[in-house]
Amino acid sequence: MSDSLNRLHPLSAVTYALQHGFVWLWIPVTLLLVxxxxxxxxxxxxxxxxxxxxxLAGVAYGVAYYYRFGYAVTPDTVDVSSGVVARRSRxxxxxxxxxxxxxxxxxxxxxxxxxxxxxxxxGGDSEATLNFxxxxxxxxxxxxxxxxxxxxxxxxxxxxxxxxxxxxxxxASELADTGPSGESPSTPVRTPDAESSSPSAGPEPSExxxxxxxxxxEFSEQRRHPLFALQSRxxxxxxxxxxxxxxxxxxxxxxxxxxxxxxDYLLTVAEPVGGPADLGSGTVGSYGVLTxxxxxxxxGVTYLLSVAYTFGTYYDFQLGRVGEDFVYERxxxxxxxxSIPSEKVQSVTITDNPLQRLIGYAGLWVETAGYGPDSNxxxxxxVPLARRERVHTFTENLTGVETPTFQRPPPLxxxxxxxxxxxxxGLIVLxxxxxxxxxxxxxxxLAAVVFLAVPPAAHLRYVHLGxxxxxxxxxxxxxxxKRQTTVIPYYRIQTVSTRRSVFQRRLGLASLVIDxxxxxxxxxxxxxxxxxxxxxxxxxxxxSRERLQxxxxxxAAADDPGVSVDFT
Amino acid sequence: MESLHTRIRLxxxxxxxxxxxxxxxxxxxxxxxxxxxxxxxxxGVVVAGIVLGSAYAVRRYQVWQFDxxxxxxxxxxGVVTFVETAVxxxxxxxxxxxxxxxxxxxxxxxxVVYTAGTRNADVRIPGLTPDRARELQDTLRDLAVESEAxxxx
Numbered sequence: 001m002s003d004s005l006n007r008l009h010p011l012s013a014v015t016y017a018l019q020h021g022f023v024w025l026w027i028p029v030t031l032l033l034v035x036x037x038x039x040x041x042x043x044x045x046x047x048x049x050x051x052x053x054x055x056l057a058g059v060a061y062g063v064a065y066y067y068r069f070g071y072a073v074t075p076d077t078v079d080v081s082s083g084v085v086a087r088r089s090r091x092x093x094x095x096x097x098x099x100x101x102x103x104x105x106x107x108x109x110x111x112x113x114x115x116x117x118x119x120x121x122x123g124g125d126s127e128a129t130l131n132f133x134x135x136x137x138x139x140x141x142x143x144x145x146x147x148x149x150x151x152x153x154x155x156x157x158x159x160x161x162x163x164x165x166x167x168x169x170x171x172a173s174e175l176a177d178t179g180p181s182g183e184s185p186s187t188p189v190r191t192p193d194a195e196s197s198s199p200s201a202g203p204e205p206s207e208x209x210x211x212x213x214x215x216x217x218e219f220s221e222q223r224r225h226p227l228f229a230l231q232s233r234x235x236x237x238x239x240x241x242x243x244x245x246x247x248x249x250x251x252x253x254x255x256x257x258x259x260x261x262x263x264d265y266l267l268t269v270a271e272p273v274g275g276p277a278d279l280g281s282g283t284v285g286s287y288g289v290l291t292x293x294x295x296x297x298x299x300g301v302t303y304l305l306s307v308a309y310t311f312g313t314y315y316d317f318q319l320g321r322v323g324e325d326f327v328y329e330r331x332x333x334x335x336x337x338x339s340i341p342s343e344k345v346q347s348v349t350i351t352d353n354p355l356q357r358l359i360g361y362a363g364l365w366v367e368t369a370g371y372g373p374d375s376n377x378x379x380x381x382x383v384p385l386a387r388r389e390r391v392h393t394f395t396e397n398l399t400g401v402e403t404p405t406f407q408r409p410p411p412l413x414x415x416x417x418x419x420x421x422x423x424x425x426g427l428i429v430l431x432x433x434x435x436x437x438x439x440x441x442x443x444x445x446l447a448a449v450v451f452l453a454v455p456p457a458a459h460l461r462y463v464h465l466g467x468x469x470x471x472x473x474x475x476x477x478x479x480x481x482k483r484q485t486t487v488i489p490y491y492r493i494q495t496v497s498t499r500r501s502v503f504q505r506r507l508g509l510a511s512l513v514i515d516x517x518x519x520x521x522x523x524x525x526x527x528x529x530x531x532x533x534x535x536x537x538x539x540x541x542x543x544s545r546e547r548l549q550x551x552x553x554x555x556a557a558a559d560d561p562g563v564s565v566d567f568t
Numbered sequence: 569m570e571s572l573h574t575r576i577r578l579x580x581x582x583x584x585x586x587x588x589x590x591x592x593x594x595x596x597x598x599x600x601x602x603x604x605x606x607x608x609x610x611x612g613v614v615v616a617g618i619v620l621g622s623a624y625a626v627r628r629y630q631v632w633q634f635d636x637x638x639x640x641x642x643x644x645x646g647v648v649t650f651v652e653t654a655v656x657x658x659x660x661x662x663x664x665x666x667x668x669x670x671x672x673x674x675x676x677x678x679x680v681v682y683t684a685g686t687r688n689a690d691v692r693i694p695g696l697t698p699d700r701a702r703e704l705q706d707t708l709r710d711l712a713v714e715s716e717a718x719x720x721x
Contacts, residue, residue, distance in 0.1 A: 494685035497653040505650065515685035545654050549639050552658060
């Protein structure tokens with residue numbers, strides 16, 4: 001077995017050696033320093049002698065690690081064995097594999113290397129990571145594993161159908177014996193579905209030939225059909241119209257690194273327009289100018305960084321399909337390539353912000369359960385940005401949803417937001433008052449201008465709310481800054497909740513939470529229909545529950561994958 | 569609709585009392601270490617905490633209800649925000665029974681129903697007798713298996 005294992009790219013031996021060398025260097029050094037403090041004859045001056053020993057040991061370990069690491073793609077599993085002293089061999093069956101992703105950083109791209117990671121459902125970590133293989137080998141692995149995964153899925157499916165058929169006959173006879181209480185542990189409810197599906201499967205010529213089945217699959221699975229490619233115009237528009245929170249973190253980081261020179265710069269820029277000569281001396285007015293100038297600078301720099309980040313991340317974005325999976329590629333410096341199995345798609349969301357709405361563009365995201373290669377809460381960009389009409393067509397093709405006619409919450413809801421935002425504005429004024437008590441600023445009542453923003457804010461929040469209860473889907477729209485229109489097929493519903501806070505109860509309103517299996521992070525929550533009338537909420541609640549049941553029955557009968565892969 | 573066992577009120581009141589006492593100890597620590605807090609204020613905070621918490625516990629008990637409907641487990645709960653949740657049997661991943669130390673003393677048990685949804689979608693039914701909890705667990709498990717669709721996440 002062990003001779004059939006493949007090795008990683010030879011350059012990974014070098015990186016492992018260096019990595020471990022530099023880490024291990026510190027072991028004897030720390031030990032020496034500790035011992036030197038305790039025992040007299042040991043001196044800290046020995047560091048130049050012991051450090052190389054640690055380094056060499058680390059290098060040796062790194063090289064050994066490289067030689068002891070092996071992987072193989074066998075007919076049933078992907079095998080990975082690793083470990084110098086304690087060995088670990090892992091066999092990952094194909095049917096458990098969800099994804100094979102390739103990641104390439106800048107240096108790796110120059111050297112022609114790539115990181116391949118194999119993901120399974122559940123668990124936050126990759127099941128196996130091949131830290132570095134050659135580019136060609138990475139692509140070969142990805143294609144090979146994906147093909148075999150698809151094959152095993154197909155085999156599983158046809159096996160299911162066969163067992164379902166035989167089960168159906170045995171169950172029927174058992175049921176006749178034991179009556180409807182059904183003591184057998186197998187699933188009696190599935191019986192009628194299996195029976196109704198078998199006649200449709202019958203006339204198909206696919207019945208006998210499993211080898212020929214996989215043969216045709218091999219042919220079709222290998223080919224990659226392009227679905228969408230981000231044009232340079234769209235990429236630029238996307239970069240300039242989207243704002244990333246990560247950019248704020250980047251700016252903060254730079255600020256901490258070079259606080260002094262940044263202050264110098266801000267003072268120099270602010271001085272001509274009335275800023276203080278230095279931080280120590282200044283008037284209320286000049287500090288105000290400085291604050292304003294700094295704020296404008298911060299916003300400008302953050303925006304530019306955000307543009308650059310988006311550009312780098314979504315450069316040359318391509319979406320395609322291989323068999324039943326969506327595959328995508330993107331990135332300028334760091335290249336990502338991953339896949340989204342279409343059967344794992346839980347819901348689809350159209351996003352747009354005010355700028356994008358102004359120019360008539362929108363983006364399309366798909367939510368999957370639990371999995372995300374760049375941990376975006378299981379949400380993947382399928383189409384970063386395209387004309388609104390195109391995105392709507394894509395969504396309709398992808399999910400089969402009809403064009404929604406949105407219902408709005410009653411105007412009472414707007415009053416609620418008015419009250420809420422007024423409270424918020426009051427709080428801001430209060431904080432401003434607090435600030436004037438401890439600083440040299442004194443005109444706290446100027447902060448009252450925020451009240452001007454309250455009515456438009458409440459109105460904007462209100463007009464962007466909407467929901468549509470369709471035949472097979474429920475569509476929920478909400479948000480002004482980042483408007484999200486989520487399409488949830490009924491068969492993906494996990495739980496339905498009607499929520500009423502104290503305030504909502506007074507107004508006779510309720511919010512409806514439709515939970516799907518999409519994994520969420522702290523910033524995202526389950527799609528929610530806000531502040532509709534209680535009767536409507538109850539009705540939608542009931543409808544969703546009923547349609548979930550019907551949809552599940554229909555799907556079991558029709559063996560419907562739910563989303564159609566060719567959506568562009 | 570089924571209500572919780574009446575003893576759940578004792579459990580919740582006990583929890584609130586423990587919380588209030590801990591708060592009282594913290595206040596006493598502040599008093600002796602940082603600034604002086606009047607004894608009356610300390611006692612007042614603890615008593616108010618216990619009284620309000622107990623009223624909340626009683627109301628919470630009155631509101632809490634659940635029901636096994638044909639297709640789903642249905643729950644109603646919440647004092648400040650009233651929540652009606654339906655957990656379709658087909659979505660039940662697994663069902664646990666649990667009890668903590670105070671629950672054990674009071675002879676109570678909880679059933680926790682897990683779905684594949686967000687973290688908050690794990691539903692807990694507290695305040696059941698151990699027998700009822702086990703029975704409910706079995707029923708839910710059977711219903712989940714029975715309605716199981718060939719539709720994994």
